Amino acid sequence: MKPNFSLRLRVFSLNCWGIPYLSKHRADRVKRLGDFLNMESFDLALLQEVWSEQDFQYLRQKLSPTYPAAHYFRSGIIGSGLCVFSKHSIQEITQHIYTLNGYPYMIYHGDWFCGKAVGLLVLHLSGLVLNAYVTHLHAEYNRQKDIYLAHRVAQAWELAQFIHHTSKKADVVLLCGDLNLHPKDLGCRLLKEWTGLHDAYLETRDFKGSEEGCTMVPENCYVSRQELEPFPSGIRIDYVLYKAVSRFYISCKTLKTTIGRDPHSGTPLSDHEALMATLCVRHSPPQQDASPTHGAAERSPLISVLREAWTELDLGMAQAHWWATFAGYVTGVGLLLLVLVCALVAGGGVREIAIMLWAPTVGLVLGAGAVYLFHMQEAKGLCRARAELHHVLGRARDAQDLGPESQPVPLLGQQEGDRAEEQ
Amino acid sequence: MKPNFSLRLRVFSLNCWGIPYLSKHRADRVKRLGDFLNMESFDLALLQEVWSEQDFQYLRQKLSPTYPAAHYFRSGIIGSGLCVFSKHSIQEITQHIYTLNGYPYMIYHGDWFCGKAVGLLVLHLSGLVLNAYVTHLHAEYNRQKDIYLAHRVAQAWELAQFIHHTSKKADVVLLCGDLNLHPKDLGCRLLKEWTGLHDAYLETRDFKGSEEGCTMVPENCYVSRQELEPFPSGIRIDYVLYKAVSRFYISCKTLKTTIGRDPHSGTPLSDHEALMATLCVRHSPPQQDASPTHGAAERSPLISVLREAWTELDLGMAQAHWWATFAGYVTGVGLLLLVLVCALVAGGGVREIAIMLWAPTVGLVLGAGAVYLFHMQEAKGLCRARAELHHVLGRARDAQDLGPESQPVPLLGQQEGDRAEEQ
Numbered sequence: 033m034k035p036n037f038s039l040r041l042r043v044f045s046l047n048c049w050g051i052p053y054l055s056k057h058r059a060d061r062v063k064r065l066g067d068f069l070n071m072e073s074f075d076l077a078l079l080q081e082v083w084s085e086q087d088f089q090y091l092r093q094k095l096s097p098t099y100p101a102a103h104y105f106r107s108g109i110i111g112s113g114l115c116v117f118s119k120h121s122i123q124e125i126t127q128h129i130y131t132l133n134g135y136p137y138m139i140y141h142g143d144w145f146c147g148k149a150v151g152l153l154v155l156h157l158s159g160l161v162l163n164a165y166v167t168h169l170h171a172e173y174n175r176q177k178d179i180y181l182a183h184r185v186a187q188a189w190e191l192a193q194f195i196h197h198t199s200k201k202a203d204v205v206l207l208c209g210d211l212n213l214h215p216k217d218l219g220c221r222l223l224k225e226w227t228g229l230h231d232a233y234l235e236t237r238d239f240k241g242s243e244e245g246c247t248m249v250p251e252n253c254y255v256s257r258q259e260l261e262p263f264p265s266g267i268r269i270d271y272v273l274y275k276a277v278s279r280f281y282i283s284c285k286t287l288k289t290t291i292g293r294d295p296h297s298g299t300p301l302s303d304h305e306a307l308m309a310t311l312c313v314r315h316s317p318p319q320q321d322a323s324p325t326h327g328a329a330e331r332s333p334l335i336s337v338l339r340e341a342w343t344e345l346d347l348g349m350a351q352a353h354w355w356a357t358f359a360g361y362v363t364g365v366g367l368l369l370l371v372l373v374c375a376l377v378a379g380g381g382v383r384e385i386a387i388m389l390w391a392p393t394v395g396l397v398l399g400a401g402a403v404y405l406f407h408m409q410e411a412k413g414l415c416r417a418r419a420e421l422h423h424v425l426g427r428a429r430d431a432q433d434l435g436p437e438s439q440p441v442p443l444l445g446q447q448e449g450d451r452a453e454e455q
Numbered sequence: 456m457k458p459n460f461s462l463r464l465r466v467f468s469l470n471c472w473g474i475p476y477l478s479k480h481r482a483d484r485v486k487r488l489g490d491f492l493n494m495e496s497f498d499l500a501l502l503q504e505v506w507s508e509q510d511f512q513y514l515r516q517k518l519s520p521t522y523p524a525a526h527y528f529r530s531g532i533i534g535s536g537l538c539v540f541s542k543h544s545i546q547e548i549t550q551h552i553y554t555l556n557g558y559p560y561m562i563y564h565g566d567w568f569c570g571k572a573v574g575l576l577v578l579h580l581s582g583l584v585l586n587a588y589v590t591h592l593h594a595e596y597n598r599q600k601d602i603y604l605a606h607r608v609a610q611a612w613e614l615a616q617f618i619h620h621t622s623k624k625a626d627v628v629l630l631c632g633d634l635n636l637h638p639k640d641l642g643c644r645l646l647k648e649w650t651g652l653h654d655a656y657l658e659t660r661d662f663k664g665s666e667e668g669c670t671m672v673p674e675n676c677y678v679s680r681q682e683l684e685p686f687p688s689g690i691r692i693d694y695v696l697y698k699a700v701s702r703f704y705i706s707c708k709t710l711k712t713t714i715g716r717d718p719h720s721g722t723p724l725s726d727h728e729a730l731m732a733t734l735c736v737r738h739s740p741p742q743q744d745a746s747p748t749h750g751a752a753e754r755s756p757l758i759s760v761l762r763e764a765w766t767e768l769d770l771g772m773a774q775a776h777w778w779a780t781f782a783g784y785v786t787g788v789g790l791l792l793l794v795l796v797c798a799l800v801a802g803g804g805v806r807e808i809a810i811m812l813w814a815p816t817v818g819l820v821l822g823a824g825a826v827y828l829f830h831m832q833e834a835k836g837l838c839r840a841r842a843e844l845h846h847v848l849g850r851a852r853d854a855q856d857l858g859p860e861s862q863p864v865p866l867l868g869q870q871e872g873d874r875a876e877e878q
Contacts, residue, residue: 103846106839107554109832125846126616127839129554131530145828147835152620193549197575200624391814405568409532412570416529416550423526423548 039158039313040285044069044077045208045272047168047247047304049254050113052084056254057299062087065301066094069117073098074308076155077117078166078208081302083146088115105166108133108147114166114209116153124154128194131413132183134170136406143170143180150191150209152198160280160313163202167191167209169219175262182348184212185341186417188219192226193420203280204313205229207273210247210304215268222341224273225334226424232272232284232309241289242266247305251292254303272309281316284309335432338425345418352411359404366397462581462736463708467492467500468631468695470591470670470727472677473536475507479677480722485510488724489517492540496521497731499578500540501589501631504725506569511538528589531556531570537589537632539576547577551617554836555606557593559829566593566603573614573632575621583703583736586625590614590632592642598685605771607635608764609840611642615649616843626703627736628652630696633670633727638691645764647696648757649847655695655707655732664712665689670728674715677726695732704739707732758855761848768841775834782827789820 049055050062069077069091077099082088088104095102099117106112107129114127127149134143150167169187170180178184188211199205207229213220215231223229233245242249246266250257260266276282288308293300370393376386472478473485492500492514500522505511511527518525522540529535530552537550550572557566573590592610593603601607611634622628630652636643638654646652656668665672669689673680683689699705711731716723793816799809 103842106835106842108835109828111835122846123850124620125843126620128551131552147832197547197549198620198623200621388810391817394814395817405532409570412529412531412534419526419529420548423545427546 037158037160037315039160041076041157041162041206041311041313042072042074043206043208043272043309043311044072044074044306045079045166045270045309046077046302046306047080047210047270048082048087049302049304050082050084050087055303058084058087061299061301062090064299066091068301069095070098072308073119075119075157076153076164076206078164079115079117080166080168080210081113082115083110083113085111091115091117103151103153105149105151107149109145110142110147112147112149112151113168114149114151116151116164116166118153118155120155120157122153123156125152126198127151128190130169130187130190131416132186132410134180134183137403141171141173148187150194152194154202160203161201162204162206163195163199165191165195165205165207165209167207167211169210169212172212181218182344182351182414185219185222185344186348186414188213188223189226189341189417189421192223195227195229199277202277204282205275205277206311208271208307210270212269218337218340218344220271221333221337225337227273227275229273229275230284232274232287232307232311233268236284236287236309238286239288241287242291242305244268245287245289247289247307248303249292249305252300252303252305253292254300255292270304270307272307274311276313276316279316280313282311282313285312286310332432335425335428338421338428342418342421342425345414345421349411349414349418352407352414356404356407356411359400359407362400363397363404366393366400369393370397460581460583460738462583464499464580464585464629464734464736465495465497466629466631466695466732466734467495467497467729468502468589468693468732469500469725469729470503470633470693471505471510472725472727473505473507473510478726481507481510484722484724485513487722489514491724492518493521495731496542498542499576499587499629501587502538502540503589503591503633504536505538506533506536508534514538514540526574526576528572528574530572532568533565533570535570535572535574536591537572537574539574539587539589541576541578543578543580545576546579548575549621550574551613553592553610553613554839555609555833557603557606560826564594564596571610573617575617577625583626584624585627585629586618586622588614588618588628588630588632590630590634592633592635595635604641605767605774605837608642608645608767609771609837611636611646612649612764612840612844615646618650618652622700625700627705628698628700629734631694631730633693635692641760641763641767643694644756644760648760650696650698652696652698655697655710655730655734656691659707659710659732661709662711664710665714665728667691668710668712670712670730671726672715672728675723675726675728676715677723678715693727693730695730697734699736699739702739703736705734705736708735709733755855758848758851761844761851765841765844765848768837768844772834772837772841775830775837779827779830779834782823782830785823786820786827789816789823792816793820 048065050058085104092102095117099119101118101122103116103122103125105114105127129147129149133148134141136144148168148170150165153164155162155164170184172178195205195207211220233239239245243265246268247270248255249266250260274282289305290301373386373389373393376382473481508527515525518540522542524541524545526539526545526548528537528550552570552572556571557564559567571591571593573588576587578585578587593607595601618628634643656662662668666688669691670693671678672689673683697705712728713724796809796812796816799805
């Protein structure tokens with residue numbers, strides 16, 4: 033690689049709002065999206081909420097001359113809704129499905145049926161290894177009383193861990209997607225602190241687009257103005273995040289968003305705004321260390337956000353245990369009722385009423401049993417994330433106490449006591 | 456690191472058969488396992504089927520002086536059953552839960568409820584980065600008519616992908632666990648071909664233990680002789696697999712298994728045999744390239760096993776689609792019946808019979824609906840694995856066609872056509 037190596041990367045990210053039968057003007061918007069992507073010829077287009085595989089196949093066919101490589105990430109019952117179109121050859125593909133993703137009985141929210149995930153593409157560009165991630169986290173339906181908060185924090189943690197563990201040999205890491213998190217939300221801070229990713233909107237010197245970089249704006253005719261009432265300029269929940277891991281330096285030259293309408297015609301491409309970033313990757317100047325060292329100074333906010341996430345997961349676990357216990361008791365009561373009903377039927381006393389009661393009682397036992405099992409699994413998932421957080425917290429605290437000279441590789445025989453023993 | 460660097464690593468792996476209330480002499484066996492691990496003082500003890508968290512906590516307390524670091528991998532409803540005890544500090548921990556893991560209605564097999572997973576520990580030993588993985592794949596209940604074959608192949612692929620993507624900066628990779636796969640089974644070959652892992656039993660020059668390295672032997676009093684009838688010496692389904700990724704060379708100095716009984720007392724520690732390996736890691740001699748290059752010669756068996764796995768997943772997908780379609784039709788018939796029953800109740804004709812039929816009809820709709828959703832999810836999971844396999848297959852074929860000079864990093868602009876476009 034030449035010492036004056038420089039790579040320009042043009043990236044597009046959009047939550048396409050492509051729900052069959054429900055999203056307005058879907059076919060027209062998908063068509064216009066295809067035209068736009070073909071015209072702009074980005075290096076990578078990372079899309080979310082392409083729920084219909086037919087839409088993906090349509091785009092794949094339409095975009096194949098400009099973006100010869102494409103992938104649709106399948107998961108859950110409906111799918112992850114994630115797909116990607118690339119101008120360059122995709123070396124490797126994998127994905128991770130989030131352990132926790134809402135509740136199956138919240139059918140009208142539907143997130144549980146989607147199998148929300150993070151997709152990973154490994155690209156080799158001029159000898160540089162680029163790990164590009166695309167994701168979509170659980171939606172936030174009520175900011176004041178968010179029953180999915182613990183799940184979203186656990187998802188943010190799993191996302192951060194997946195990036196952390198799969199990008200160790202990458203030169204550049206790129207994450208695009210709809211995080212359903214405001215910039216100062218716990219999940220967003222956790223993700224950024226643990227991975228060292230930078231926010232294109234905050235880093236770029238050349239931003240053009242909606243006010244405060246918002247990606248859901250009241251000007252968009254598909255957005256419910258009522259929902260955005262507490263946020264007059266809109267909300268910023270879609271992101272382009274990046275970092276250079278080694279030897280390289282990455283910067284965001286320009287960042288654009290759409291502003292509630294199609295860049296060319298009038299109607300918007302989606303209820304979200306699209307993000308278009310031009311990134312520049314160069315060799316790291318000697319004085320600059322591009323990769324985050326998690327030195328003593330950087331560790332303090334990491335420790336603080338880890339603690340906060342730990343507390344949130346703890347609350348979520350308590351809630352999950354409460355529901356599991358409640359459902360367990362209801363199952364028990366249902367079983368007792370069932371025994372009683374069977375006894376009444378056998379005894380011949382109030383036979384007709386007993387037969388009428390039999391079906392609802394069996395329904396109660398099965399329903400409550402399923403809820404019990406679901407919340408047991410939820411508690412296990414939250415406990416797993418909390419244990420991993422606890423371990424990282426322990427190591428970060430150790431490193432802070434011992435100071436920078438102890439970093440980064442402890443010697444054989446150095447022991448961490450019961451720090452690794454999660455509760 | 457000194458040029459004459461050498462590291463000896465003593466590893467223990469055992470499927471502990473620790474099912475509360477069901478496994479015989481569980482408390483006694485766990486106690487003896489603790490005593491044995493304390494006495495032997497391995498570097499790492501990787502355990503499977505520790506289903507009770509109380510057993511883990513008991514072992515943790517008992518082993519803490521010898522193995523100060525420990526972790527229990529939580530997942531699913533019951534748990535993954537995986538845990539680890541380490542003499543050395545654990546730097547990082549994470550896990551991946553397999554997307555497919557049997558069927559919830561196969562309650563008596565129970566695998567679905569466990570949340571089978573792979574756990575990863577990152578250890579830094581004398582400046583060397585060791586990624587140690589522990590796993591347990593879906594059991595094989597009927598070798599002649601294995602309804603879980605596609606799931607196990609998908610699990611082997613997910614395991615291989617997880618190792619592939621998370622071990623890129625590791626110096627040494629170690630995988631221990633109960634794969635529920637015979638050495639020549641498709642899943643085992645797929646795993647070894649894609650990760651480049653070596654089998655300690657096949658590599659070591661000093662093996663002591665059961666005939667042919669079997670880990671379930673008829674001499675073990677907990678093993679059903681009837682189940683092992685087709686295999687007089689037993690079966691080998693537990694493994695210690697390893698590789699050195701870079702700069703290093705790893706070899707298995709000795710491998711021992713228990714032989715159907717406790718090494719010290721008479722009764723066995725489990726229904727599986729324990730594996731005890733002494734591995735030696737040294738700097739790679741200049742003529743030896745420790746990491747697999749997947750050169751043209753190595754690619755041929757990889758392509759062949761990828762093709763075989765692709766076919767198996769395809770069959771699994773067809774089966775899943777068949778079940779989903781069948782359950783879909785049953786749901787439809789159930790809904791029609793429900794309408795009929797409601798009409799009868801409203802009409803007042805044969806009211807009593809209609810009321811009696813109402814509950815089973817609702818049950819049919821809900822049950823068949825759940826089966827439909829489950830098999831839709833199964834098909835998506837298999838399709839995802841098949842798409843990843845297809846991509847790897849395409850790239851392996853490309854590399855074989857182009858010859859070794861095209862490896863390893865293609866230049867910017869090199870395109871793969873529709874190779875990345877999974878069906």
